[in-house]
Amino acid sequence: MLSKNQIKYIQSLHQKKYRQQHGAFLVEGAKSVQEVLQSNFEIELVVATEVFYKENVRLTDHQRTPVEIASPADLERIGTLESNNAALAVVRTKQNRPLVADPEEIVLILDDIRDPGNLGTILRIADWYGIRKILCSETTADVYNPKVISASKGSFTRVSWWYGDIVQFLAQQPNLPVYGAFLDGEDVHTLSFGSGGYLVMGNESNGIRPEVEAFVTQKVTIPRYGEAESLNVGIATAVLLDNWRRELT
């Protein structure tokens, strides 16, 4: 059974401040917990229903992960999901290590993506399109936010990220092209992408900041055939990566 202190600790991880203080975050739901148990993340504790525990005992025993049995009602009380009849894991956050694109690699740069749902969707899209590295401005939503983890559908285990000053990063990076999503760029259907480089996606309302735009070597635009004012940033990321990958194969 969970102690009062454990419950308090787990609930504190709903908030960024305590995730940073404790260096831990929450992973919730059957699929995400199964994925994180098979990843290289370090697990502090799994809280599981009896059914989930029995069906996944090999995953927890393998690493001798501490497990507490709880009811779905307990999981919903300590976690953030409205409904969770499976499990929750307390997982160690990773060190914030710098990431650089290899010459033939596509790397995403997120300039101030604020919505956790969008960030989670972008992780999932990156994982689909084989993108391994994401650089995030410090103002981008916290990747360890439970909504991001949940929306990423397990893809957070396969993509690496770094948070920091992306202006400074771009000022120092070598000669790879930097593509940026704008409404007045070159048509992505006719543009020639390079074999590697960076793709910058900007804030949901304001787009890419001028100080980041200064390092963009090629503005790109998804052509519009109707009248919607814009596409959601997750949608735009997918369409741009699809066009880039299409060209390389």
Added chain:
Amino acid sequence: MLSKNQIKYIQSLHQKKYRQQHGAFLVEGAKSVQEVLQSNFEIELVVATEVFYKENVRLTDHQRTPVEIASPADLERIGTLESNNAALAVVRTKQNRPLVADPEEIVLILDDIRDPGNLGTILRIADWYGIRKILCSETTADVYNPKVISASKGSFTRVSWWYGDIVQFLAQQPNLPVYGAFLDGEDVHTLSFGSGGYLVMGNESNGIRPEVEAFVTQKVTIPRYGEAESLNVGIATAVLLDNWRRELT
């Protein structure tokens, strides 16, 4: 000031049952209300803050739309948005008229899309890619759900829809190609799309039903370069439409 009966009526429209009974639905927030006031939808009533009313008086006066002034707190109490400091409109639903693709037109078919957020996003994507008609299975989320209207960002005013038996529809439709999104179809990057036809998108968990699949003349697939198990149905719709439009231009 809003009467008790008006408040009760507006709140009842949060539910599909009462939207159908009254033939009316809610549009909330500055942008969406502005768009619906400029569309061919028939407006029963606008509830607006004094500021919104003054700034948009031409839009309401033009059609002699009844307007009630209310505070943001009132708007939040009668509506579904957590925060609304602008307006809410009560709008007449449209007749459920059959829609057919013209020979050179792309028409979307939604087979059991359950999530209102996904449906709203798909309306916005359709609008971006110049799709004017969407056919929905009866089990697809209600397009008049406030979450759909809100997620569509005004695009509900520019796209038409029909709800009905899409199996029967497909059985009767003439010789246009029917593309369907599957995980084992032809690569959308190398496939040749026709100049018009239908694109079927299936349920978030189960995909396209077998009885609908029977009418699909070409299965299509977005190639995967990484390890995510799937893409969200809104994302997949955008990528498929982008590939189709790219080919036609």
